[in-house]
Structures are given as C-alpha cells and as structure tokens.
Amino acid sequence: QVQLVESGGGLVQAGGSLRLSCAVSGRTFSSYTMGWFRQAPGKEREFVAAISRSGLNTFYADSVKGRFAISRDNAKSTVYLQMNSLKPEDTAVYYCAADSTVVIYTTDRKYDYWGQGTQVTVSS
Secondary structure (H helix, E strand, O other): OOEEEEEOOEEEEOOOOEEEEEEEEOOOHHHOEEEEEEEOOOOOOEEEEEEOOOOOOEEEOOOOOOOEEEEEEOOOOEEEEEEOOOOHHHOEEEEEEEEOOOOOOOOHHHOOEEOOOEEEEEEO
C-alpha cells in the first residue's frame, strides 16, 4: 500500500511563497514519477508539475512556469513544490500523485496513487 501525505498549504498574500511537501511511504520512492495537480472550486483537476524518477527531468504547466519549482529527495521519499509569486488564481487544493511508469504524464488518470490534498489560498 502506497501512501502520500501532503503538507505545507495555507493562506498567503498575493506575491508570497509557499513550499508544499509530499511524503511517500509503502514502496520504493525512486521507482515513481511524481506529479502535482490542483483543483479549484467548480473546476476540474489540472496538472501543475511533474518530475522524473531521478529528478533530472521536470515539466510544468504554462500557468506556473517560471514561478513554481518541483523537486524531490529520494533519500527522504519526499517531493516538493516551491511556489513563488503566488496569484489569487493559484488558489486550489493541491494534490501530489505517483505514477509507476517512467513517462512524465500531465493527465491525472495516468497516476496510480494520490494524496488527500492540501489547501492553498492566495488573497489579493
């Protein structure tokens, strides 16, 4: 059983920063491609960022490129999402997800395991 637990969400003013963490347990963390998704009220869940098993390759949604950075620490079985220059439109529940394949997918249905989500609220 693979478990993902997000943390680090909260309330921040526009222009501020937050760092989300996702701790993974149950299987070898380095065997998973990891992704971050988000879902705003009344909207579908959308891709934010993903990182390869080694951490050498990353991919971002255009809406966050240049502001967000995904990283991972395989020794700590944790993936991070550093969010800078936050905007009110970044307000959402943020989810981390794990995929057992080597391909970096931007589609949520390709991911096998999900966390419970952490709320990020950006005030204007």
